[in-house]
Amino acid sequence: xxxxxxxxxxxxxxxxxxxxxxxxxxxxxxxxxxxxxxxxxxxxxxxxxxxxxxxxxxxxxxxxxxxxxxxxxxxxxxxxxxxxxxxxxxxxxxxxxxxxxxxxxxxxxxxxxxxxxxxxxxxxxxxxxxxxxxxxxxxxxxxxxxxxxxxxxxxxxxxxxxxxxxxxxx
Amino acid sequence: xxxxxxxxxxxxxxxxxxxxxxxxxxxxxxxxxxxxxxxxxxxxxxxxxxxxxxxxxxxxxxxxxxxxxxxxxxxxxxxxxxxxxxxxxxxxxxxxxxxxxxxxxxxxxxxxxxxxxxxxxxxxxxxxxxxxxxxxxxxxxxxxxxxxxxxxxxxxxxxxxxxxxxxxxx
DNA sequence: TATTGTTATACTCTATAACTATA
DNA sequence: TATAGTTATAGAGTATAACAATA
Numbered sequence: 001x002x003x004x005x006x007x008x009x010x011x012x013x014x015x016x017x018x019x020x021x022x023x024x025x026x027x028x029x030x031x032x033x034x035x036x037x038x039x040x041x042x043x044x045x046x047x048x049x050x051x052x053x054x055x056x057x058x059x060x061x062x063x064x065x066x067x068x069x070x071x072x073x074x075x076x077x078x079x080x081x082x083x084x085x086x087x088x089x090x091x092x093x094x095x096x097x098x099x100x101x102x103x104x105x106x107x108x109x110x111x112x113x114x115x116x117x118x119x120x121x122x123x124x125x126x127x128x129x130x131x132x133x134x135x136x137x138x139x140x141x142x143x144x145x146x147x148x149x150x151x152x153x154x155x156x157x158x159x160x161x162x163x164x165x166x167x168x169x170x
Numbered sequence: 171x172x173x174x175x176x177x178x179x180x181x182x183x184x185x186x187x188x189x190x191x192x193x194x195x196x197x198x199x200x201x202x203x204x205x206x207x208x209x210x211x212x213x214x215x216x217x218x219x220x221x222x223x224x225x226x227x228x229x230x231x232x233x234x235x236x237x238x239x240x241x242x243x244x245x246x247x248x249x250x251x252x253x254x255x256x257x258x259x260x261x262x263x264x265x266x267x268x269x270x271x272x273x274x275x276x277x278x279x280x281x282x283x284x285x286x287x288x289x290x291x292x293x294x295x296x297x298x299x300x301x302x303x304x305x306x307x308x309x310x311x312x313x314x315x316x317x318x319x320x321x322x323x324x325x326x327x328x329x330x331x332x333x334x335x336x337x338x339x340x
Numbered sequence: 341t342a343t344t345g346t347t348a349t350a351c352t353c354t355a356t357a358a359c360t361a362t363a
Numbered sequence: 364t365a366t367a368g369t370t371a372t373a374g375a376g377t378a379t380a381a382c383a384a385t386a
Contacts (some may be wrong), residue, residue, distance in 0.1 A: 007296070014308030015291050020235065021315040022192040027237055028318075040375080061343060065190065065195055072377050074346055079375095095342040096385045118177050121185050126177070128317040129310065137310050138184030140303055143178050145191040147298035148198075210352080229368060242354050244369055249352095266362045266367040343386070353376075363366070 025124050032120045037113035042066060043080060044113065050086065050102040051110045058097040065149075085109060195294050202290045207283035212236060213250060214283065220256065220272040221280045228267040235319075255279060 005014065015165045026041065033044050045066055050057060063073045077100060085106035091097035102110075126134060177185065196211065196212050215236055220227060233243045247270060250256045255276035261267035270282075296304060 006285070007292060010301075010308055011296055011304055012288075013291070014304050015295060016313035017308055017315050018192065018295070019196070021311045021318060022188065024237065024315070024318040026189070043378085060343090067194065068376095069378050070345065071347080071379080075376080083259065088345095091344095094344080094386080098345060115176070118182075122177060122181070123315055124318050125185060125188070126181055128187070128313045132178075132180055134184050135308055136306060138180055138187055140299065140307050141184065141187035141191045143298045144295060145187050148191060148194040148294050151294065158255065212353085228364090237357050238353095240368065241356080241370080248369095261367095264363080264367080268368060291350080341386100344384085345375085345382100346377100346384105347380100347382075349381105351376105351378085354374100355374085356372090357370100358372105359366085359368105359370075361369105 005162075025121070028120050028124055029117065032116050033113055036116045037109050039109070042068075043076060044110070044117070046076060046080065047085060047102060047106050047110050048114075050100065051107045056099050056101040058091055058094070058099055060097070062100055072138070080106070195291070199287065200293055202286050203283055206286045207284070209279070209280050211244060212238075213255075214280070214287070216246060216250065216279050217255060217272060217276050218284075220270065222278045226269050226271040228261060228264075228269055230267070230288050232270055250276070 006012075030041050033039050033041055037044070039047070046062060046120050049062065049065075059070070059073055059077065062077075063070065066073070068076070077086065077088060081088055085103055087101050087103060089101070091099040129137065173210065176182075185221065200211050203209050203211055206216070209217070216232060219232065219235075229240070229243055229247065232247075236243070238246075246259060247256065251258055255273055257271050257273060258268050261269040299307065
């Protein structure tokens with residue numbers, strides 16, 4: 001198949017099935033987190049990442065993988081800080097950096113919403129899959145994730161635009 | 171494993187790999203559609219669904235699978251109509267219904283963005299996968315999609331709330 | 341000069357509630 | 364009474380650009 005050709009039918013079906021299934025899953029997960037913890041999925045990701053590791057990360061480290069713009073992360077961090085779920089302070093290593101730290105309340109919140117979160121994942125995603133399916137899916141998506149991550153300047157707002165040419169064709 | 175237990179490690183890894191990989195994919199796809207067609211993924215879905223079928227659907231039919239609230243769909247339809255990509259008119263079958271129809275411009279737009287869209291999917295999603303992997307992934311996600319769809323009142327805004335009890339615990 | 345992070349701002353998306361009209 | 368769709372409105376999320384401080 002030439003580079004400019006479309007996807008094979010099997011690929012198209014796979015693509016749409018993946019996008020739709022995950023959209024529905026995301027929707028359900030957002031609802032659960034909002035209902036039980038009054039946080040968004042992004043906020044959950046940030047808290048979970050902090051709570052899972054040492055407890056502190058710089059803004060840049062925290063942004064990595066959550067794809068946002070810097071200002072978006074600042075905004076979210078502001079919300080989490082006002083809610084008492086994280087604190088922000090200077091980094092000893094780099095005077096420019098801000099060190100973000102989960103509070104006990106932040107950890108408690110993660111602990112509180114995690115069971116329900118996991119339950120949604122189990123009910124929507126894992127119920128129709130065998131253990132073997134889960135391992136297979138995990139393997140495939142891990143490869144995709146690694147691949148996608150390796151491709152573009154993925155972290156927050158690279159200083160330059162990604163396509164300064166041919167913008168707004170309509 | 172008891173119902174209230176957490177997920178097995180393999181499940182957790184699978185879940186996070188899936189969510190992150192698809193988030194990155196969605197992000198890339200949104201960017202491509204915005205750059206090449208100045209539309210969102212949701213708008214693309216609506217147009218593609220119309221262009222792919224007979225060309226006309228009622229609002230309710232169109233909403234199905236795109237999960238939105240009715241007002242959200244009305245909003246999107248308004249944007250698409252103002253852009254000349256769809257038209258809205260009365261339905262002959264049901265006087266209450268609005269029949270949405272793709273215009274030629276709408277079809278042309280889908281045709282114009284589809285190659286780039288497909289290219290993003292190929293580059294991010296399919297490049298690290300073998301043909302067999304793609305079939306396997308398609309099979310798994312089709313099952314998940316069917317399962318998720320079968321679960322809750324998935325269409326737009328069911329008149330009643332989904333959990334009138336225990337709201338806002340914090 | 342490059343990088344970290346914030347601010348100000350504007351825009352998009354989504355959701356709730358109230359409403360109209362048809363069934 | 365229930366359903367289809369719209370409107371008004373408000374809130375959350377995201378992004379761009381300009382900026383300050385440090386490397």
